[in-house]
Amino acid sequence: MTANTESILEVRDLVKHFPLTQGVVVKRQIGAIKAVDGVSFDLHRGETLGIVGESGCGKSTLAKLLMALERPTSGSVRVNGKDIAAAKGGELKRMRRNIQMVMQDPYTSLNPRMTVGDIVGEPFEIHSDVVPKGGRRRRVQELLEVVGLNPDHINRYPHQFSGGQRQRIGIARGLALQPEIIICDEPVSALDVSIQAQVMNLLERLQNEFDLAYIFIAHDLSVVRHISDRVAVMYLGKLVELGSDADIYDSPTHPYTQALLSAVPVPDPEGRETRQRIILQGDPPSPANPPSGCHFRTRCWKAQDICAEQTPALEVRPGSDHPSACHFAEARDVVNAQ
Amino acid sequence: MTEVLSEQMGSGSHAGALLEVDNLHVEFRTRAGVAKAVNGVTYSVDAGETLAVLGESGSGKSVTAQTIMGILDMPPGKIAGGEIRFRGVDLLKLPEDQRRKIRGEGISMVFQDALSALNPVFPVGWQIAEMFRMHRGTSRGEAKKKAIELMDRVRIPAAKERVNDFPHQFSGGMRQRIMIAMAIALDPEILIADEPTTALDVTVQAQIMGLLAELQRDSNMGLILITHDLGVVADVADKIAVMYGGRIVENAPVYDLYKNPAHPYSKGLLESIPRVDHKGHELYAIKGLPPNLLEMPTGCAFHPRCPYRRDNCVTDAPPLYTISGTRGSACHYWREVIDDGEH
Amino acid sequence: MSDPTATQDLIKGADEPAASPVAVRNGQRGLWSDTWDILKRRKIFWISLVMLIVFLLMAAFPSLFTHKDPEYATLAKSMELPSADAWFGYDLQGRDVYARAVYGARTSIIVGVLATLATVILGGLTGVLAAYFGRWLDAVISRVGEMFLGLPYVLGAIIILGTVAPAQSNPGKATIMAVVIIVLALLGWPILMRIARSAVIQAKHQDYVQAARALGAGPLRIIFKHLLPNSLAPILVYSTITIGSYIGAEATLSLLGIGLRSPVISWGIAIADHASYIRTAPHAMFFPAGFLSLCVLTFVMLGEAVRDALDPKLR
Numbered sequence: 001m002t003a004n005t006e007s008i009l010e011v012r013d014l015v016k017h018f019p020l021t022q023g024v025v026v027k028r029q030i031g032a033i034k035a036v037d038g039v040s041f042d043l044h045r046g047e048t049l050g051i052v053g054e055s056g057c058g059k060s061t062l063a064k065l066l067m068a069l070e071r072p073t074s075g076s077v078r079v080n081g082k083d084i085a086a087a088k089g090g091e092l093k094r095m096r097r098n099i100q101m102v103m104q105d106p107y108t109s110l111n112p113r114m115t116v117g118d119i120v121g122e123p124f125e126i127h128s129d130v131v132p133k134g135g136r137r138r139r140v141q142e143l144l145e146v147v148g149l150n151p152d153h154i155n156r157y158p159h160q161f162s163g164g165q166r167q168r169i170g171i172a173r174g175l176a177l178q179p180e181i182i183i184c185d186e187p188v189s190a191l192d193v194s195i196q197a198q199v200m201n202l203l204e205r206l207q208n209e210f211d212l213a214y215i216f217i218a219h220d221l222s223v224v225r226h227i228s229d230r231v232a233v234m235y236l237g238k239l240v241e242l243g244s245d246a247d248i249y250d251s252p253t254h255p256y257t258q259a260l261l262s263a264v265p266v267p268d269p270e271g272r273e274t275r276q277r278i279i280l281q282g283d284p285p286s287p288a289n290p291p292s293g294c295h296f297r298t299r300c301w302k303a304q305d306i307c308a309e310q311t312p313a314l315e316v317r318p319g320s321d322h323p324s325a326c327h328f329a330e331a332r333d334v335v336n337a338q
Numbered sequence: 339m340t341e342v343l344s345e346q347m348g349s350g351s352h353a354g355a356l357l358e359v360d361n362l363h364v365e366f367r368t369r370a371g372v373a374k375a376v377n378g379v380t381y382s383v384d385a386g387e388t389l390a391v392l393g394e395s396g397s398g399k400s401v402t403a404q405t406i407m408g409i410l411d412m413p414p415g416k417i418a419g420g421e422i423r424f425r426g427v428d429l430l431k432l433p434e435d436q437r438r439k440i441r442g443e444g445i446s447m448v449f450q451d452a453l454s455a456l457n458p459v460f461p462v463g464w465q466i467a468e469m470f471r472m473h474r475g476t477s478r479g480e481a482k483k484k485a486i487e488l489m490d491r492v493r494i495p496a497a498k499e500r501v502n503d504f505p506h507q508f509s510g511g512m513r514q515r516i517m518i519a520m521a522i523a524l525d526p527e528i529l530i531a532d533e534p535t536t537a538l539d540v541t542v543q544a545q546i547m548g549l550l551a552e553l554q555r556d557s558n559m560g561l562i563l564i565t566h567d568l569g570v571v572a573d574v575a576d577k578i579a580v581m582y583g584g585r586i587v588e589n590a591p592v593y594d595l596y597k598n599p600a601h602p603y604s605k606g607l608l609e610s611i612p613r614v615d616h617k618g619h620e621l622y623a624i625k626g627l628p629p630n631l632l633e634m635p636t637g638c639a640f641h642p643r644c645p646y647r648r649d650n651c652v653t654d655a656p657p658l659y660t661i662s663g664t665r666g667s668a669c670h671y672w673r674e675v676i677d678d679g680e681h
Numbered sequence: 682m683s684d685p686t687a688t689q690d691l692i693k694g695a696d697e698p699a700a701s702p703v704a705v706r707n708g709q710r711g712l713w714s715d716t717w718d719i720l721k722r723r724k725i726f727w728i729s730l731v732m733l734i735v736f737l738l739m740a741a742f743p744s745l746f747t748h749k750d751p752e753y754a755t756l757a758k759s760m761e762l763p764s765a766d767a768w769f770g771y772d773l774q775g776r777d778v779y780a781r782a783v784y785g786a787r788t789s790i791i792v793g794v795l796a797t798l799a800t801v802i803l804g805g806l807t808g809v810l811a812a813y814f815g816r817w818l819d820a821v822i823s824r825v826g827e828m829f830l831g832l833p834y835v836l837g838a839i840i841i842l843g844t845v846a847p848a849q850s851n852p853g854k855a856t857i858m859a860v861v862i863i864v865l866a867l868l869g870w871p872i873l874m875r876i877a878r879s880a881v882i883q884a885k886h887q888d889y890v891q892a893a894r895a896l897g898a899g900p901l902r903i904i905f906k907h908l909l910p911n912s913l914a915p916i917l918v919y920s921t922i923t924i925g926s927y928i929g930a931e932a933t934l935s936l937l938g939i940g941l942r943s944p945v946i947s948w949g950i951a952i953a954d955h956a957s958y959i960r961t962a963p964h965a966m967f968f969p970a971g972f973l974s975l976c977v978l979t980f981v982m983l984g985e986a987v988r989d990a991l992d993p994k995l996r
Binding site: 054162164165192193194195196197198200201219222225226227259263264265267272277279280282283284 | 394395495509510511512539540541542543544545547548566567568569570571572573575592593596597606607608610611612613617620621622623624625627628
């Protein structure tokens, strides 16, 4: 699916620190939550880049930065060469046409007091030059049809739909301005298992139909693998490994990736008694006070003195062909290991 | 403790399993009508056994658990029929004070959301100790000592120092450990875990599931694991009850079910899991939507979504057909479903 | 699943959405047209609307309801009980209680409605601004509101009214009504500001607001399309109750001799004048108080009907 290697999204050294303040009258900064701490990657036209990580790793903040809903502390997010993180006013509004999002919770992402027609049609009201007023209703109905909803339901309210249908409404809204990039922030994690597959199939179909590029953020590794061409693994604000889906799943080199893959329960009881498991100790440290050097070293079984002293860069290491941020990167197939 | 209970309940031995849910019916009266949440659920669990109850939201899996625990909100909930036998005694017929005794000592429960299940204004150690003081009348000092022991047992680091900390000072995984400590404090014979790891990250989930398995092994508890996660089930369950629309649609030993499901719904669920060899293809998706509990489909509740549907599925609700001694399927055409899985 | 919304969860796995009669119609529809459609079919809405019209007519054309002169006093008939001649009896001064209740509607309703309107505008605006823009603006508005809240209601009214219109002075009727309205709004806005602020803050953190921002929506669209419709319910409920309490507050001020005073006719004044005679002549106070209660009930019912109709989930 990745014939095209033209980058439509270039993220460089993206940093977002949320200041921690103390004091009521005179606020003074006592530290910062390093939600995103130097992230760089490219997204090619028509591809899907999966981003996996656990809660608190900064993946949702990253999504907000890409959408320019938050201003980065430093770094750039270039959409077709232009930095959306620095854009303002009319220019930012124009750039938004090209990058849209699908949110996690289908119950809170739709205004309960707007009809489906108003929700999906809102993009056209905000960008009034996209579709002339008379054609908007028809366009909204077309969009509903594209995402597999009955176009006659245009006057219904969100609560009259199930979770999966609401997620389709959210997708229709994201498609309205015909963007090239859609950021999907955990788009199926709030849905029932039997509905997840329907929405995943819809996302794939739309990608082929409209040549969309997805950033697909999720914590569910099997879902990410299914839909992604490339996968980035995130831990405490940093990318620790980046590669094709086969690189990441079959020959992960970063210990965290290995532990993450190993922890995912396999939906097959066969051989469960003998399965090798890497069980990490403890919880991820607080992003307000991450460990020095490599952020993962406090839970890592390979950690040595160098890990506390030098922050490993995300780069291709010997013995592997994809970048990994570990001083001791070494490929190991944990999924099929017995 | 076991003797105390059996003495109370007047029966030391009984024929069936440790806990048996028998043809349970639960309804909710709502403004829009009667929602039939549980429609004749039957399952059992024995000491040392792990039963996984698998189902999606609205399948009735949690309502059944709440009914077993006696913590269902009534109204709007209403038990419309059936029995829940613990050591042969029907819990639904016991007076409230005896049920309260069984809660915690006989059967206890771990909830999904540990943060809201713990009281934010009391130290966690105090909350664990309270279990002993309430049920056993243990002295303050003794109870606190036991609380620290329990916190050690669920592997909370530096239990002694953290016993006076408050719930918000713990991470999600640690809070779930505290919940588990409270649940096992009185050595229950049955532990119900309702989506215990759904709110947790995978690496933490692995820790918690490992802990639960270990505790079960040590004390020979019966474990009812309620979940929607097919991976977790495959990892720990001995047997599985699949619920759909308030009914058990299939029950089976774990290996049988994953190898060859006997109900179209379980089959569909298993097939919709993204797998490596599916990559680049469409995922199998069960079409349609879960049933509306206010207007259940006639006949088999799954028929509007079922690829095996025939005319009689629309009219006749299938009973839970016995396939073998340990397996059952509520599908008229279970033979076909199994045959399809053979090749 | 230990939460009390478990029942709700069970039902939201709904199948095909139930066809609502509103949705079947052709043409593009929106919240306001749907709200009107719902209101049209509510009995309680029509009942309260009819009652409101009666009260408004009474306020505008009191002579339609009585031919008696509310000012005409026959001291001999002081506190006489209801009879065929005077349905509601006579008051302390021997004036017709019914006629005074009818003529009192104008002042009471004007004071209640205008003071509430001023409160809603002042409190709602500051609340929305504080919640939406946050930071220093929120801090300033919240602190100022707390200062006003800290001021005891009656004390505040005595100080302001005592300065602007001392008890011995004889300001014009319109002037004193305006002053009373301003005083009520000035002392009442912080509560409404806090209600509006918390409702908007709650709505502001919803994902749909983020989604609108991601589409490029500006502050005005977000406030009017997303935040206000979702924050209206508590504001509406509180303000309809406020109408009643303001009519009552007007009475309190009259009782203290610093609010409206004779010859102005109002329910509040009638109640205040006869409060000390409640044992000997209950009717003189009962009837104006009854009018007041009915009027408050009208507004509360109307507010509730509108609130329900505004919530698509209750349809």
